[in-house]
Amino acid sequence: MLQINNLHATVGGKEILKGLTLTVNAGEVHAIMGPNGAGKSTLSYVLGGRPGYEVTQGSATLDGIDLLALAPHERAAAGLFLGFQYPVEIPGVSFVQFLREAANSQRKNRGEEPLSGGEFLKLAKEKAALLRLDMDMLKRPVNVGFSGGEKKRAEMVQMGILDPSFAVLDETDSGLDIDALRIVGEGINAIMRKPDKGVLLITHYQRLLDYVKPDKVHVLAGGRIVKSGGPELALVLEDQGYEAAL
Amino acid sequence: MSQALALPTTRDEEWRYADGDWLASADPVELAHWHEHEVAPGEIERGFAVAEPGEGSKVDRLRVHVGAGGRYEHFVINAGGLYVRCELDVVLDEGAHFELGGVILGGGEARAEIVTRVVHAPASSSSQVVRAVQWGRSTGNFLGRIEIPRDSQGVDAAQNFKAILLEAGATANAKPELEIYADDVKAAHGAAIGALDETAAFYMASRGIGPDAARKLLVRAFIADAFAAVALEELREDLLEQALHYLEGAAL
Numbered sequence: 001m002l003q004i005n006n007l008h009a010t011v012g013g014k015e016i017l018k019g020l021t022l023t024v025n026a027g028e029v030h031a032i033m034g035p036n037g038a039g040k041s042t043l044s045y046v047l048g049g050r051p052g053y054e055v056t057q058g059s060a061t062l063d064g065i066d067l068l069a070l071a072p073h074e075r076a077a078a079g080l081f082l083g084f085q086y087p088v089e090i091p092g093v094s095f096v097q098f099l100r101e102a103a104n105s106q107r108k109n110r111g112e113e114p115l116s117g118g119e120f121l122k123l124a125k126e127k128a129a130l131l132r133l134d135m136d137m138l139k140r141p142v143n144v145g146f147s148g149g150e151k152k153r154a155e156m157v158q159m160g161i162l163d164p165s166f167a168v169l170d171e172t173d174s175g176l177d178i179d180a181l182r183i184v185g186e187g188i189n190a191i192m193r194k195p196d197k198g199v200l201l202i203t204h205y206q207r208l209l210d211y212v213k214p215d216k217v218h219v220l221a222g223g224r225i226v227k228s229g230g231p232e233l234a235l236v237l238e239d240q241g242y243e244a245a246l
Numbered sequence: 247m248s249q250a251l252a253l254p255t256t257r258d259e260e261w262r263y264a265d266g267d268w269l270a271s272a273d274p275v276e277l278a279h280w281h282e283h284e285v286a287p288g289e290i291e292r293g294f295a296v297a298e299p300g301e302g303s304k305v306d307r308l309r310v311h312v313g314a315g316g317r318y319e320h321f322v323i324n325a326g327g328l329y330v331r332c333e334l335d336v337v338l339d340e341g342a343h344f345e346l347g348g349v350i351l352g353g354g355e356a357r358a359e360i361v362t363r364v365v366h367a368p369a370s371s372s373s374q375v376v377r378a379v380q381w382g383r384s385t386g387n388f389l390g391r392i393e394i395p396r397d398s399q400g401v402d403a404a405q406n407f408k409a410i411l412l413e414a415g416a417t418a419n420a421k422p423e424l425e426i427y428a429d430d431v432k433a434a435h436g437a438a439i440g441a442l443d444e445t446a447a448f449y450m451a452s453r454g455i456g457p458d459a460a461r462k463l464l465v466r467a468f469i470a471d472a473f474a475a476v477a478l479e480e481l482r483e484d485l486l487e488q489a490l491h492y493l494e495g496a497a498l
Contacts, residue, residue: 048452051444076454088449092467098450101463106454141467162453 001026001198002166007058008223009046016042018223019058022200024166024216029192029199031209031234034220035242040202041085043220044170048082049075062166076102077109079165081158083172087151090142095154098142099124099161106162120161127160131187148175156187167192168200173208185211206238221246251278263387263419265329265357268303280307280335287313287339297326297358299351299492307333312342314367320344321473321485324358325351325492331359338370347472348376349489350409352384352416359387366393366431369400377472378409379465379493380416389421390435396427405435410442410468412461466490 002024009017016039024030034040045053047060049072060067065078076082090098103123104114115123128135131153143151152172159167169188173181185208192199201212209217209231217233218225219242226246227233237245251274256266269277285291295306304327312318316339322332336344348360364372378386388407409418420437442464450460469489476482 048448050448071456072448072451073454073456073460076452082452084449084452088446090443090446090449090464090467092470093463098453098455098463101459102450102453102455105456105459109454109456158453 002060002062002200004047004060005058007043007046007060008056009042010054010056011042011052015056016223017046020220020224022218022225024198024200026198027195028215029201029212031201031203031214031217032220032225033203033217033234033237033242038220039223040220041170044082044085044168044200044202047075047080047168048072073105074109076162076164077106081162081164081167083152083155083159083167083169085171085174087143087146087155089144089146091144093142094140095138095142096121096124099138099158102158103161123161124157127157127191130160130190131157132183133157149177149180152176152184153180153187156184156191160187160191163191165196166198166200168202170202171204172201173203173205181207182211184208188212206234209234219246251275253277260361260389263357263359263385263389263421264331265303268329272305277305280309283308283310283318285310285312285316285318285342288315289313290317290319292319293321295320295322295324295332296488297324297330297332299325299327299356301326301330303327303329305331305333307335309335309337310344311337312339312344312370314339315341317343317345319475320346321476322346322348322360323351323485323489323492324348324360325489326356326358328355329357331361333359333361334363336362336364336372338364338366338372340367340369342367342370344370344372344374345475346372346374346376347475347485348374348388349469349472350376350378350380350386350388351489351492352378352380352386353382354384355382356384357387358385359389361387361389363391364393364403366395366398366401366403368398370398371402372404373475374405375472375474376407377469378407378418379412379469380409380418381412383415383417385417385419387419387421388437389419389423391423392425392433392435394424394426394428394431394433398428399430401428401431401433403431403433406471407435407437408468408471409439410465411439412442462490462493465493 004022007020219227254261422435
């Protein structure tokens with residue numbers, strides 16, 4: 001479903017991704033682990049189309065659609081969801097307003113009817129409950145005054161509402177305490193563990209993988225995938241560290 | 247009036263960002279005219295001023311005296327003409343309060359200003375929030391002067407100006423002036439001029455919100471600050487909608 005082939009990308013003129021190749025099939029969850037500076041966040045931003053992240057070579061497609069040819073908001077409408085490592089605060093714009101605009105922009109882009117206010121609120125309530133986030137928090141400005149853990153749970157509520165076909169989750173586990181980690185893990189499973197969906201989990205730690213069992217684990221180092229394996233690879237990495245395992 | 251009225255020029259400090267050409271051809275009597283308004287002690291009053299796009303150039307000057315314990319709120323949307331200057335001169339008696347919410351919007355070659363001077367008596371307070379959104383080759387200015395004389399203890403004065411420049415040719419000028427001679431006072435001012443928050447725009451895009459809609463949401467949130475002090479929600483929304491209406495056709 002997600003196919004990345006020989007992807008090269010630069011940030012500020014510096015090459016960060018150096019020929020990354022990866023395939024995630026529908027129904028699969030893949031984890032990407034790797035040392036700091038390996039290019040993990042760059043990969044997620046390149047897939048999302050963040051300005052300043054320039055692809056110099058290679059391709060990335062989602063269900064055959066050339067992601068790199070699309071504007072960032074069109075990639076979202078095509079089914080891509082980016083979970084941010086540092087979710088952005090937007091003072092003055094409430095989550096409800098933001099997400100309704102997002103959901104309906106995507107629907108419009110796909111030629112679907114917009115959700116009514118009632119339909120949207122029902123959906124938002126259901127997903128907030130799934131992530132055990134108080135619905136009142138969604139009436140507040142986007143991420144403003146949220147704790148690290150609340151921001152990450154709110155990211156997953158957004159994912160639930162937008163219902164993407166593929167999610168790239170960049171260190172969604174960072175900043176979570178043990179209970180929140182479990183809630184987020186279960187949320188990812190409930191929303192994304194479906195035969196027609198896929199997930200790329202970018203993480204530093206094995207612990208999230210206890211809840212969201214990956215089908216494959218990859219090690220990203222020096223801008224490319226240097227090792228791939230089954231879930232056991234994450235345990236080896238956690239045990240031995242990147243240097244010894246590579 | 248026997249005395250000849252001299253026209254100000256952009257060499258005068260208070261007119262340094264004004265439209266010099268327009269000033270040179272202005273009617274001196276009209277320019278020197280101040281509207282006067284009196285708020286009785288303990289009373290609460292609210293004023294509005296709107297300059298719509300396409301209006302002729304003008305200078306609107308309002309002098310307000312707020313009696314002891316009174317409150318005057320003034321909300322301005324300056325989206326008008328080639329050159330529109332909204333000037334407010336406020337004298338606060340003891341315990342009085344002045345609240346200003348101002349929005350400046352401009353495109354093309356427009357030049358818009360909000361200019362305030364607030365003189366504080368003891369224990370009086372003021373809060374001024376001005377937001378400017380500029381595109382094209384327009385200029386938005388806020389000149390805010392706060393005067394706290396020696397015997398005016400216990401004053402609380404705040405002034406905050408922020409401008410977003412949507413396009414490369416646009417300009418904003420901030421000129422805060424605080425003259426404080428009393429010791430026991432709070433006086434704060436802040437000014438920030440920048441582009442639209444690109445990080446927030448990308449975050450919105452990653453959720454499927456296109457660049458136009460993202461800009462609208464962000465600009466709406468930005469100017470909403472100026473009307474945050476409006477207690478009536480309906481009125482607050484009306485002002486915001488009116489301001490946003492003038493933004494249609496902007497670089498949004």
